[in-house]
Amino acid sequence: MFIVKYIKDIFSGIKSLLVGMRRTGYYFTHHKEIITEQYPDNRDTLVMADRFKGEVVLIHDEHNEHACTGCTACELACPNATIKIVTKFDITPEGKKKKAIDKFVYHLELCTMCNLCIVACPTDAIKMAQTFEHSVYDRAELTKILNKPGSKIREGIE
Amino acid sequence: MFNPTWAMTIEMVIAGVSVIGLFAALGLVLVLMERRVAAWMQIRLGPNRVGPKGMLQSLADTVKLLVKEGMTPDGSDKFLFNLAPYIAMMVAMLLMAPIAFAKDFRLWDMNIGVLYITAISSIMVISILMAGWASNNKYSLMGAMRSGAQIVSYELSAGLSILTIVVLTGSLNITDIINAQADGWWIFKGHIPVLISFVIFIIAVTAETNRAPFDLAEAESELTAGFHTEYSGMKFALFFLAEYINVFIVCAIGATLFLGGWMPFHIGNWEAFNHVMDYIPSSIWFFGKTFFLIFVIMWFRWTFPRLRIDQLLNLEWKYLLPISMFNLLLVTAIAILKWHF
């Protein structure tokens, strides 16, 4: 019957709408379900995952020493030419010339956090830091020199 | 000094100022309410930055809209483009007149209040069409055309469901309608037919105020922003405000006609209960009912997907209109046979 179908349609339609309204009504009254994080407010308690890829840093120990030999493996591994290593020659106490890094230039603005440089590094001198608030007012600030002033290579690293 | 002309003038100024004040206050409250309702339904917190618990968020928005440049596009019909938001606003203001906000408190007690409201609210479509046409933007024009078709058709079923109450009360005067509900609201007194007409009324006014799921005139994902695509700054804010005021007004009318306006909730012979209810001020009853209806309309918006234009018109002409016509017949029979309580 046409009329029966017509009325059935109306009621099934209204029912389907009410089911949806019940669901949103549930969330309207149950505030425990709220999932948003209050980001700048929770900075103190915010913990990023250990492996989060934020930016490349050169690891320095307490004696201001790093493990980078300047082999440029990371520079070659980088797909975007993010890393540029400028080397110099140090004079060792024995009077020999030894290659060492002068500047470890890192272009954060070009980096895509692909992790290939970390994998490529033979001496585990660099790692990914968990920082993520990278915004600055001038693009030039994103070009970083990773080796700290006065730092030198750790003993025993070839 | 105090002749009647002066008194009249002062009265009108007071009324005007209070209406504008009510407008501003309502706009702020409703926008905040909408955002809060949306946020909670979407498992978020909503505005919580400006002021305590984000209470001043809509104030901040208003300031932003006020200082924003109100651009008029080059190819637009400048006169109509600038006129349209004011017409939308004026319509919203005019609709305020016959509404009873509390016991014996209304701007204009006229004997054709219901007719006045249905007549004035139809003018709203003109401002939308004007805005859409004058913008010289295809999206705007399509939005306006959709809106025209939509408002004209949904006015029918909204009018018919209002008519059921008029039939039951036998008066077009809003005061009479409220007084007729002293012994119970129409939604309880009028059996199922009034309930049906109440549901139809809510659906129809949701469509008439261009709210989701009937927001085809704006249809963000289809027409970017529909008829107010080209508007910015305060001119946009006027449209925005007019939409919320319209929602308030249609809900106020719904509360007046079906839920007894400022009449408190009474149950038969429970004298004690009825007395407690009488202690609650009538304005609170009115605003409580109105805001409940507004909440329902917001609830619709944040739950349902949007209809397509042909489905929208199908719903009106194939479902709502026949049902409300049949319903009106039933109500008339009830009124004649005095079957209602």
Place this chain on the structure above:
Amino acid sequence: MNNEELKTKITELLPSAIFDETGEWLNINIEPTDWLTFAGKLRNEDSLFLDYLFCLTCIDFKTHLTMVYHLSSTKFRHNIVIKSKLDFNNPEIESVSHIWKTAIFHEREVYEMFGVNFLNHPDLRLLILPDGWEGKNPMLKNFEDPVNMIKL
């Protein structure tokens, strides 16, 4: 069908086809002039029914261009690869967009990226490059973009 059966069947359809089985699938080298009639046969022959053109591309070998068509059958699940050498200076081949509609877009892409002229294509216009693009076709090996090249 396995490769041997495909080979006999295809030799029937096009005696001049040269087969190459070094890759994963059967490679068939054909002359560009044979392509249109051969393609129609591949699509409509009941025992082959290669109705799904899943990859259409072009390779620039500096001396010549090679059109590569990867075809598959949704009924028999066999795949073949058709290759056709084009002249580098005047690359031209018949369009197959009426046989496999996906070729409409893919051929437009190859047209703008490699400059291959598809004869009888319904709508051979630039698809990805901006309107009014002048100069070389970007995917060719000898393309160099003097403006947008990033030098580090």
Place this chain on the structure above:
Amino acid sequence: MLEEIGTTTEGDLIINVGPQHPATHGVLHLVITLNGETIKKVEPHLGYIHRSIEKMCESLTYRQFIYVTSRMDYLSAHINNHACALCVEKGMQVEVPERAQVIRVIMDELTRIASHELWWGAMAMDIGAFTPFFHAFREREKINEIMEETCGARLTMNYYVPGGLMADLHPDFQKKVKAFITLFKNKIDEYDELITGNIIFINRMKGVGFLSKEDAVSFGCTGPSGRGSGLSCDIRKLYPYAVYDKVQFDEILETDGDSLARYMVRIREMKQSIRIIEQLIDNIPEGDFQAKTKAVLKLPKGEFYTRVETARGELGVYIVSEGATTPYRIKFRSPGFSNLSALDTMARGGKLGDLVAMMGTLDLVIPDIDR
């Protein structure tokens, strides 16, 4: 073009949807010819986000080029990387350890669920329901957390390398994935309550954007878009890679060919992905996560083609090698590009509102189309 300014000679309205438009979710540009509200023609204009990844890859080594492909279809980054890794492995004839294969499949399926979640929310938003978007993100966020913990990134992970994985799983991985499965199973019914059963939604979707099986094959529509038309095209079933031949799952087919069918395919596919993960999560074999490979990879002279099933359809990676450390020519057969080409056929005769539903259910990711 003069036509694009106003109307055609027949008096039809020409509308530009995009490059900036809320429904295109990216920089897709569609020129639409309208007669009233009825669509007469849809003409896509592409290239606004074309980065020429194929040309870029010609100058990157086989280790480096994988990360670029995450940027094609960024919602199924893992699966894109998988395709490239498989292709390089096929060329080098490296045997990938069982453990790496299983982890890859789990990651792929998680990516697929995440992608479908986002699609669900975005599609619901397209047709006017805003709330589902946030509900979908709640579940997607859990997957992103899992990804972040193990792969170190949330969207473009670059976790696969030729020969296996970049790092081993995080110790919490299994626990978290199981927690996600429980959460997802609880919440999937809400999707039906909010959208699937909704009368307005069904009316918006049913019979909209019809694509016949013949057209789907001819246009090369794959993935859920093709399976909604009854075209069996799940590469995981037809040409199994990794450990897909060892797990039980169904290929979802709907025969209606309309938007509702495509919608249902994706919703049901999510449940199948959960099924695959459930089978594998407790059975990750011990062993290496990476095969021994040389520091500098070289592919022998030849041509290599791999097909994988991304969340959007069949992704083909075609590498032509001349024996060098970089590919000579690389071609990505992206699913979005072929799926988009069917839009014109689907949309003709529909309403403007239908176009949004069609674009929503085709699940277009613009960088995937432009590459």
